[in-house]
Structures are given as structure tokens and as C-alpha cells.
Amino acid sequence: MIRTLFLCLALLQISPTTKMQPVIDNERVKVWDVTGADPQPLDTVVVSMNGNVSWSPKGSTPKLDGRSAVINLKDHAVAPLENKSGYPLGFPRPGAKKLLENDRVIIWDYTWIPDVPTPMHFHDKDVVAVFLEDGDLKSTTPDGKSSVTEYKAPTIKFNARDRTHAETLVKGKQRAIITELK
Numbered sequence: 001m002i003r004t005l006f007l008c009l010a011l012l013q014i015s016p017t018t019k020m021q022p023v024i025d026n027e028r029v030k031v032w033d034v035t036g037a038d039p040q041p042l043d044t045v046v047v048s049m050n051g052n053v054s055w056s057p058k059g060s061t062p063k064l065d066g067r068s069a070v071i072n073l074k075d076h077a078v079a080p081l082e083n084k085s086g087y088p089l090g091f092p093r094p095g096a097k098k099l100l101e102n103d104r105v106i107i108w109d110y111t112w113i114p115d116v117p118t119p120m121h122f123h124d125k126d127v128v129a130v131f132l133e134d135g136d137l138k139s140t141t142p143d144g145k146s147s148v149t150e151y152k153a154p155t156i157k158f159n160a161r162d163r164t165h166a167e168t169l170v171k172g173k174q175r176a177i178i179t180e181l182k
Contacts, residue, residue: 023156040058080125090121114169123163127159128156128159128181129159130155130176134152137149141164
């Protein structure tokens, strides 16, 4: 009887009892934090937690490099906003490396330098940022207001377009893979 009880408990622990939930789910993207992947119903960007990036077209199975953010791109494209801010676009920017560009996304690798603010810039596109380090970023708007956000690896964040700010690494280290949505 006790053996049967232990067997039942073991089977309950092995069988999935809850459905995996996305980290982000909005009109533009559905983002998963995973270690394995099935064929994807949408065009997909994969960002591994070691900074590797890959593209998988609809219907294919993405290749994962360990724990990864799987970004499913929904068919809800929006045109970039016209930049009326007077500031340069968020990307390209000094120190940013373009990793991939196609008709759906532009993907950047960026590492912040402690106490060195980025130039004030305008984001004309929505972005998904995968933060790969532990570090705090201060965001400052053109009117001088600022806020500090703590990021622990791996934080995955969706940022809506139409933002103007500068960023400064104020604690720790920080690197992110930033996917701009076209």
C-alpha cells in the first residue's frame, strides 16, 4: 500500500500539472523563457541567455542554445513612428552591434559602461529586451526626470515605442540583446 502511494506521488510529480505561461503576451509578441522548443506557429527570434541569436521562420523548430527567450512575432505590424523629438533614434548607437536584420526585426547587442550615459535618444519601434547581466539602469527623460530599474539576468521586457530617454548603468554590469520590431 505504501509503495503504491509513493508510486502515485512520483507520477504526479513527473506529469505536468500546470500549463507553461508566456513571460510576455501582447498584440505584437508572445515570449517564452524555455530550455526546449517545438515547431513554432509564427516567425520566431531566439535569444539564448549567453547572447546567441537565431531566426526561425513560421513552422520550423528553433535551435536552442540552453535556456532561451523564444519571441514569437505576431502578425500585428505597426509602422515606426516619425521622429519629431529632435534626438537620434535609439539604434544604431555607439557601442551597439547589429546581430541580425530582416523584414520583421532588427536585433542589437549592447553593453552599458558604468556611469557613462547613452546619448538621449528616441525609440520609434517597440522592442523586446533580454537582459543578460545583473545591473541597475537609470533612465532619464529630456525633462530631467529619472528612475532606476534593477535588472537580474535573465529579465525579459517589452518596451513600447514613442519613448525618449538616456540610460546610465549605475550598479553592476549590464548587457542586453534588444529586438526592435518592424
